[in-house]
Amino acid sequence: MSNGIKLFIAGLLAFFILKACTNHDIHDPDYIDATDEDLFLEVKDAMPFYYQGGITIAPAAQSPHGEFKLRFNSIADGSLDKGELPSNGRFSDGSLIVKEVYLNSVLYIFAVMKKAPTDVNAKAGWLWAEYQLDGTPVVSIEVKGAGCINCHSETPNRDLVRTFDLH
Numbered sequence: 001m002s003n004g005i006k007l008f009i010a011g012l013l014a015f016f017i018l019k020a021c022t023n024h025d026i027h028d029p030d031y032i033d034a035t036d037e038d039l040f041l042e043v044k045d046a047m048p049f050y051y052q053g054g055i056t057i058a059p060a061a062q063s064p065h066g067e068f069k070l071r072f073n074s075i076a077d078g079s080l081d082k083g084e085l086p087s088n089g090r091f092s093d094g095s096l097i098v099k100e101v102y103l104n105s106v107l108y109i110f111a112v113m114k115k116a117p118t119d120v121n122a123k124a125g126w127l128w129a130e131y132q133l134d135g136t137p138v139v140s141i142e143v144k145g146a147g148c149i150n151c152h153s154e155t156p157n158r159d160l161v162r163t164f165d166l167h
């Protein structure tokens, strides 16, 4: 083998090893093994798509949260039809739904669902988390939606998302 070819192969190897060591692109719907920090970075991203134009919505009787606004990333927004997920519709992989929860009109918590079925922490196709405003997880993705999914399973025809049937 000529030195040129050896160098080329070594270069290729180095490229793939480096690539494997760098962080996943958190916007890539196929990325796996997100951390709570990764997901929070996405939550903080600008997301201009608000449910019903960003009005504050009073919680349904069976909701564990207070009044809220709902926002979507562009992938989730692209799964909607006239602002809602059609019955029996599915959110595309990479969809992010952020529920901004208010207490006495002051934002105090983010409840989050991220469609990432290939992630080790995904349960029922979603990552589930809650964060304080500074990103401290109240509910880590690592508990895999324990305490969330039972209640959210009441409307499985909306891909476990409850708002559209209630508000």
Ligand code: HEC
Binding pocket: 058, 059, 060, 061, 062, 063, 064, 065, 068, 070, 097, 098, 099, 111, 112, 113, 128, 129, 130, 139, 145, 146, 147, 148, 149, 151, 152, 160, 161, 162, 163, 164, 166
């Ligand atoms: C007792 C039932 C219940 C539990 C438990 C629950 N939720 Fe919800 N969740 C709701 C309801 C009902 C809504 C619809 C909006 C509303 O009225 O608050 C909702 C809305 C949401 C939304 C907005 C998308 C949607 O489904 O409408 C997110 C995100 C969310 N919840 C995350 C979570 C996470 C994360 C957990 C667990 C840590 C959790 N929820 C636990 C009932 C529940």
